[in-house]
Amino acid sequence: MQEVTAKIMPRVDSHFIGKVHSVVDERTGVRLVTCEFTLANYQPVLYSELGIVMPESIARAVPKRQAEFLAGRYAAAMALQHLAPVVDRGLQVGIGEKRNPLWPNGVVGSISHVGTVAVCAVSHGTDKDYLGIDVEVLMSARVCREIAAIVANRQERELLKAHGLSDRVALTLIFSAKESLFKALYPSVKDYFGFEVAEACELRLNEHTLVLRLAERFAAKHNLPREYECQFTLGEHWIQVVTCGVFPGRISGAYFRG
Ligand SMILES: CC(C)(COP(=O)(O)OP(=O)(O)OC[C@H]1O[C@@H](n2cnc3c(N)ncnc32)[C@H](O)[C@@H]1OP(=O)(O)O)[C@@H](O)C(=O)NCCC(=O)NCCS
Incomplete structure (x- = not known):
């Protein structure tokens, strides 16, 4: 990984979101954002605090799923900031029919979460046609x-x-x-x-x-x-x-x- 461009993002809240690590992967050129989170500190109000819209399907889900979805979408929001001006701040990554994330026009991306970590990879659509993490x-x-x-x-x-x-x-x-x-x-x-x-x-x-x-x-x-x-x-x-x-x-x- 290309540590030159790595930086620790500021914590938005001191309880749920932990360290956020953002790098440009030198092998692929894609922006990778890794976001630690603490499940025990999850509360639904964090969605509005972190500026992420909670979709209806997630509102019906158990807290663990709400928490991992929030962490993944937060990582995505951090990653998309680096693609400005193509992407407006505040744009939400929607949910497709088969749970596939719906990225803003001109962006390809992917999300994964495991345990207490969520990761997101994004790239300009002019650089990549497909991207999965x-x-x-x-x-x-x-x-x-x-x-x-x-x-x-x-x-x-x-x-x-x-x-x-x-x-x-x-x-x-x-x-x-x-x-x-x-x-x-x-x-x-x-x-x-x-x-x-x-x-x-x-x-x-x-x-x-x-x-x-x-x-x-x-x-x-x-x-x-x-x-x-x-x-x-x-x-x-x-x-x-x-x-x-x-x-x-x-x-x-x-x-x-x-
Ligand atoms: C969809 C699947 C790949 C998700 O993987 P997972 O290990 O369960 O979970 P991860 O945390 O790594 O990834 C989940 C994220 O994948 C993304 N995702 C889910 N479905 C997706 C799809 N159809 N297309 C693209 N991305 C998808 C979502 O962003 C999801 O997170 P979110 O719901 O919070 O947005 C997996 O559940 C699955 O169905 N696998 C079977 C299909 C497969 O892998 N075939 C192998 C082909 S060679």
């Missing part, structure tokens, strides 16, 4: 056993293990990369697609890059490129993946997809 806590050995067959085939897991990654790191990384790809491509495909649709086909450990390849039929159906570079960061207990790029054939910020 995912953060996962390292899966336990039990969870790995339970979901391994759903998330990845044996070949994919062996590919990562051949580079010296443990079962837990390998599976969490594949899982997170696929979730980030899903978030990145959902706005284009507008449909749910499962873990079997993408396959880990190359790991460049020194570049922190996992390449996912879409199934031929799926890519052809949606007129999408087949391969995607997923940029990952390995923490001690967590993995973060950012998948972003430009579709081939793009001309002046637009792209031809047939």
Whole structure:
């Protein structure tokens, strides 16, 4: 990460929102905002204090969901500030039909939350066509056993293990990369697609890059490129993946997809 541009944002309140860390990721060029929050200090009034509109669906949700949504949207608001003047202050990130965030015109972005941390990645639409972020806590050995067959085939897991990654790191990384790809491509495909649709086909450990390849039929159906570079960061207990790029054939910020 490019620490030159990193800065700690001021705390808006001293209870719910903790440290906010904002950087431009030097590998992808996207703005990443990480926001710590304390669930025990959540109160609905924080929405108005932080300038975030609480959608009806969230008003009906349990406090934990309200809290993570607020932290994610707060991270998004901080991230969008950096895209001014394209984005007006006060613009809200809405909720799409399938829970996909609705970004202001001219912006691509993505949100993830895990435990007490929310992260948001944004970019100008002139720089990226698709962008997805995912953060996962390292899966336990039990969870790995339970979901391994759903998330990845044996070949994919062996590919990562051949580079010296443990079962837990390998599976969490594949899982997170696929979730980030899903978030990145959902706005284009507008449909749910499962873990079997993408396959880990190359790991460049020194570049922190996992390449996912879409199934031929799926890519052809949606007129999408087949391969995607997923940029990952390995923490001690967590993995973060950012998948972003430009579709081939793009001309002046637009792209031809047939
Ligand atoms: C949608 C999904 C990816 C969310 O991931 P998660 O690990 O449960 O939760 P995260 O905290 O990382 O991400 C949640 C955020 O993802 C975003 N999100 C949810 N649905 C989305 C969609 N359809 N498209 C894009 N982003 C979406 C939202 O911003 C959400 O946070 P919010 O509701 O507070 O705004 C996951 O629940 C899911 O359905 N996965 C199955 C599909 C999949 O991953 N297929 C693999 C294809 S290779």
